[in-house]
Amino acid sequence: MGDTITLVDQRDGESYLVGKLADNKCWTLDNLRLNIGDPNVQANLNPSTTNATTESLSYLINGGGSSPYPANGVVAVDTEQTAGGDWMTSYDNPYISITRVNELVPNEYRYGAGSGKIGVYYNYCAASAGSYCYQYGKNSGNATSDVCPAGWRMPTGGPDGEYQALYEAYSSNQEEFKNALSASLSGYFSTGTANAIGSYGRFWSSSQYRSYMYNLRTESSSVTPQSYELAPTALTVRCVLK
Numbered sequence: 001m002g003d004t005i006t007l008v009d010q011r012d013g014e015s016y017l018v019g020k021l022a023d024n025k026c027w028t029l030d031n032l033r034l035n036i037g038d039p040n041v042q043a044n045l046n047p048s049t050t051n052a053t054t055e056s057l058s059y060l061i062n063g064g065g066s067s068p069y070p071a072n073g074v075v076a077v078d079t080e081q082t083a084g085g086d087w088m089t090s091y092d093n094p095y096i097s098i099t100r101v102n103e104l105v106p107n108e109y110r111y112g113a114g115s116g117k118i119g120v121y122y123n124y125c126a127a128s129a130g131s132y133c134y135q136y137g138k139n140s141g142n143a144t145s146d147v148c149p150a151g152w153r154m155p156t157g158g159p160d161g162e163y164q165a166l167y168e169a170y171s172s173n174q175e176e177f178k179n180a181l182s183a184s185l186s187g188y189f190s191t192g193t194a195n196a197i198g199s200y201g202r203f204w205s206s207s208q209y210r211s212y213m214y215n216l217r218t219e220s221s222s223v224t225p226q227s228y229e230l231a232p233t234a235l236t237v238r239c240v241l242k
Helices: 056-061 164-167 176-179
Strands: 004-008 013-018 024-028 118-119 187-188 192-197 202-208 213-218 222-231
Touching: 118 202, 118 213, 164 176, 164 202, 202 222
Parallel strands: none
Antiparallel strands: 004 013, 013 024, 187 192, 202 213, 213 222
8 A cells, every 4th residue: 555644524624545556546445434314414515525526515515315215325324342342223313323332343343543433424415415316307327416525536346447447457456455444344334223243244336236325345355346236235445435
């Protein structure tokens, strides 16, 4: 991995580590944790700050849509782990990033040196900043908007996508790839709960596959750059420089 710098998201002041990786592209090395439910953040959501149109952002902010693609489908848990190893979850604010408060999960399950933050889970309507929702009239093709900061975007997926190209840039070496991307085993969110934290990570792409959307899946012992998932499931988001 090349040099890294810190990117400050002007929408909420959150800082992200950014690195130029072996594919010669700049990637965020943290999971996005934009709290769309925060009115202060909403006031800063516009095409000059976000990789999205005014129309799609308005749809997202106003919470349009309904199941299975609600535009307010940003879900996460405000979580602490007890000494007994059980997760204590609260869904009162569905936008709070997950934070580990002790060492019960090994550090390699985290991303970022000691940060412990897993980020926010987004269903695809939310990940696409309201542009990819049935009720919005767009339910096929690749996403053209997303919740990444302006100047950044979600990576492409599939056999010709940027996740696959990055994997090949590391000679398909799983450990080098995961270490370079700081790939977190952040799990996913579905049917009202967070799942598989510490077992694998899932990261949305902008690319469609049949009735699914491509994503990157990383596990402690494997990498699947061409995984795919249904849009209502909530995964994490990384961004690549345009």
